[in-house]
Amino acid sequence: MLAPYASDPALSRGRRYPEAEAPTRTAFQRDRDRVIHSTAFRRLVYKTQVFLNHEGDLFRTRLTHSLEVAQLGRSIARSLKLNEDLVEAIALAHDLGHTPFGHAGQDSLNACMQSLTPGEHAEDGWGFEHNLQSLRVVDELEERYPAFDGLNLSFETREGILKHCSRHNAQRLERHEPQGVAARFLNGGSPSLEAQLCNLADEIAYNAHDIDDGVRSGLLTLEQLGEVPMFEHHRQQALRAHPTLAGRRLLFESIRLMLSDQVYDVIDHTRLRIAEQALESADAARQLPTLVAFSPAMRDRSQVLKTFLLRNLYRHPQVMETTTRARRVVSDLFERYMNAPQELPEAHGRSHHHARAVADYIAGMTDRFAIREHERLFGAAVFP
Numbered sequence: 001m002l003a004p005y006a007s008d009p010a011l012s013r014g015r016r017y018p019e020a021e022a023p024t025r026t027a028f029q030r031d032r033d034r035v036i037h038s039t040a041f042r043r044l045v046y047k048t049q050v051f052l053n054h055e056g057d058l059f060r061t062r063l064t065h066s067l068e069v070a071q072l073g074r075s076i077a078r079s080l081k082l083n084e085d086l087v088e089a090i091a092l093a094h095d096l097g098h099t100p101f102g103h104a105g106q107d108s109l110n111a112c113m114q115s116l117t118p119g120e121h122a123e124d125g126w127g128f129e130h131n132l133q134s135l136r137v138v139d140e141l142e143e144r145y146p147a148f149d150g151l152n153l154s155f156e157t158r159e160g161i162l163k164h165c166s167r168h169n170a171q172r173l174e175r176h177e178p179q180g181v182a183a184r185f186l187n188g189g190s191p192s193l194e195a196q197l198c199n200l201a202d203e204i205a206y207n208a209h210d211i212d213d214g215v216r217s218g219l220l221t222l223e224q225l226g227e228v229p230m231f232e233h234h235r236q237q238a239l240r241a242h243p244t245l246a247g248r249r250l251l252f253e254s255i256r257l258m259l260s261d262q263v264y265d266v267i268d269h270t271r272l273r274i275a276e277q278a279l280e281s282a283d284a285a286r287q288l289p290t291l292v293a294f295s296p297a298m299r300d301r302s303q304v305l306k307t308f309l310l311r312n313l314y315r316h317p318q319v320m321e322t323t324t325r326a327r328r329v330v331s332d333l334f335e336r337y338m339n340a341p342q343e344l345p346e347a348h349g350r351s352h353h354h355a356r357a358v359a360d361y362i363a364g365m366t367d368r369f370a371i372r373e374h375e376r377l378f379g380a381a382v383f384p
Contacts, residue, residue: 003081005279007192013155016139016177017148028085031157035089038144038151040096040137046366047095048102048326059216060209062095062102068209069094072263073201077194079267080274080292086194087201089153090160094198097133099363100370101326106130108330109362116355131163133363135181141360155181160195184286193274193285196292197266204262207305208255214313215251222251228308230301234258262298269295325382329374333362336377343377 002008009026022030035041044063060068070091077087099105110128135158139150153161159181165173166185173182183189190196211231214220225231234257238245245253273291277284285291294302313319337344337358344361365373375381 001081002083005193005274005282005285006081007083007086007156007194007282009083009085009154011282015152015154016150017152019152026085027154028083028089028157031151031153032085032089032092034144034151034153035093035096035138038096038138038142040142040364041092043364043366044095044098046368047098047100048105048367059213062098065205065209066092066095068205069198069201072204072259073198076197076201076263076266080193080197080270082194082197086156086160086192087197089157090195090198091201093138093153093157093161094134094163094202095130096137096161097135097363098130099128099133099330100365100367101323101330104323104326105330105362105370108327109334109359112331112334113355113359126168127166128359128363129164129166129169130363131161132165132169133359134161136360141364156192156194159191160198163195163199189286190288190290191286192282193292196285196290200266200292200294203302204259204266207262207302207309208259210309210313211255212251214309219313219316219318224312225308228305230258230261230305234261262294262302265295265298266292269293269298322383329370329382330362332374332378333370334358337361 007028009028012027015027021027025033041063044066045061047062070088073087073091074084076082077084099109101108106128113128114126137150138153138158138161141149142151143149145152162181165182170182170185173180174186184191211220211225215222215225222235226235231254235250235254237257238250238253242250242253270292273293277288277291279285279291293299338355341354344357362370371381371383
């Protein structure tokens with residue numbers, strides 16, 4: 001049973017294009033299903049999380065990350081009596097607009113778009129923001145239905161997808177959709193509790209699986225992780241319960257305990273915050289600061305872990321070397337397509353604005369397609 005402050009599909013603010021209701025599924029269940037069947041969702045399996053797709057078969061990809069966020073989100077939503085289907089739809093869609101090569105690709109594409117002269121700037125926004133691109137994918141770029149572009153998702157799912165948005169792009173979105181999904185970035189307020197939950201589930205998933213992938217890659221060790229109080233606490237807890245535990249089983253058990261601790265902390269702290277506000281509706285939560293959150297103590301512990309991962313994993317020389325190569329691939333492709341529009345597929349070449357068409361095309365690439373395309377256009381292989 002949903003809490004009064006949960007998002008009720010029967011009270012949804014609707015879709016951009018009116019549609020008849022489905023006889024057996026709620027609005028949010030339809031959103032989830034449309035995301036799963038989208039082309040952009042399938043591409044996530046070959047898009048980088050931290051390690052490039054060709055560096056190993058067992059590292060997380062954007063797809064496995066999205067699935068883990070959805071699982072964590074549903075578990076927490078169930079305890080808080082929030083709408084699990086909406087949480088799942090947002091979680092599965094939140095990275096649909098991510099570029100190849102993870103944040104390296106995003107940063108490179110953003111730099112390319114920002115380097116354009118004023119006359120070259122796309123009418124539909126400045127720079128490149130992957131959250132905004134995810135919204136663009138579900139609103140415009142997917143081509144599956146005869147009556148409209150995009151997936152025509154409900155307002156609540158689209159609101160959750162747009163986690164961040166610059167003021168410039170929020171103003172543009174607001175002109176096209178007054179009091180729409182970008183209004184909170186101009187007027188203040190928060191998204192639904194389900195959207196807030198997805199944001200935090202995203203962070204929890206990152207904290208856990210980047211440790212796992214970092215150790216699997218050999219770039220992190222259990223000894224190094226001993227510097228992180230939150231991880232070391234749960235490693236010692238695992239050893240007290242299982243004194244002979246070692247290797248990957250010890251790593252997995254430590255991560256499992258750490259995940260559980262974060263999940264229970266979110267549930268307990270969020271319940272307290274909701275009770276203090278005496279929420280009676282989903283819209284009431286939108287008028288308040290973020291309510292779904294870690295306790296202050298857990299927030300501090302999580303920040304220590306994130307700082308450790310930034311210093312020891314994301315900025316590891318091996319990762320940075322890959323990042324440099326990835327940036328080059330994206331910037332080279334952007335420059336070539338800008339100067340040689342005939343290299344773009346016909347569907348992208350027909351866009352009313354060339355720079356945005358180039359950004360859409362590159363953002364939709366998988367890692368391996370971007371690498372192959374770069375080799376086709378430039379000859380020499382950037383990645384060994």
